[in-house]
Amino acid sequence: MTAKPRISVTSKLDGIRSWSLEALETCPGSVNGDGTLVDACKGCYATTGNYRFANVKAPRAHNKLDWQNLDWADAMVKALDSDRYFRWFDSGDMYSLALAEKILEVCQRTPWVSHWIPTRMAKFPKYREVIRKLQALPNVMLRFSSDSISGDFLPGTHGSVIIPDAESAPAGTVVCQAYQHAGKCNGCRACYSKDVPVIAYPAHGKKMMKVIAIRRAA
């Protein structure tokens, strides 16, 4: 079959486009060893609100099959012809090593695009080599997401962490200012920049605030 990537535009990102999969079912890094969700994924925005609508789920389900077509990397390179920034995984993750290797190929063949790749797949040793190659590309910022929702992160390892509010940002992080701009990036491109090692995202959404309240009460 011929690949036809379904590319989305999320309202937050100033019109920057993204390629996504369904949350949780493509997120093996979202679970602890005992099978429970890590804190950051318990309040995942991509499992609530608009993300439950059929028109949002359908392109993600399509993409899960589509990337397996032999010509997918060619189709993605063509689709990114006019993009200058690109966000991978507004929802979902590089759940397959073969997918990660294809994403590497797309990034290598689109040097005109700044790619932002958030992931939890660095937890799995078999991903180390492809992640190393992605991180070495000048046009890729791969951010390993901390599982914490209280600002805990490992310097030199994690590239992003959730914090309960902007005031609780730990040293060494840059706070995402989208909360100051009605939830939009408003020209900020920090997530795509290798000059910003760790972004701290203030928690938002009812589901995440509930998880934080439970964690605080424990």
Ligand code: SF4
């Ligand atoms: S840090 Fe900047 S680029 Fe990243 S999500 Fe927040 S506003 Fe957008």
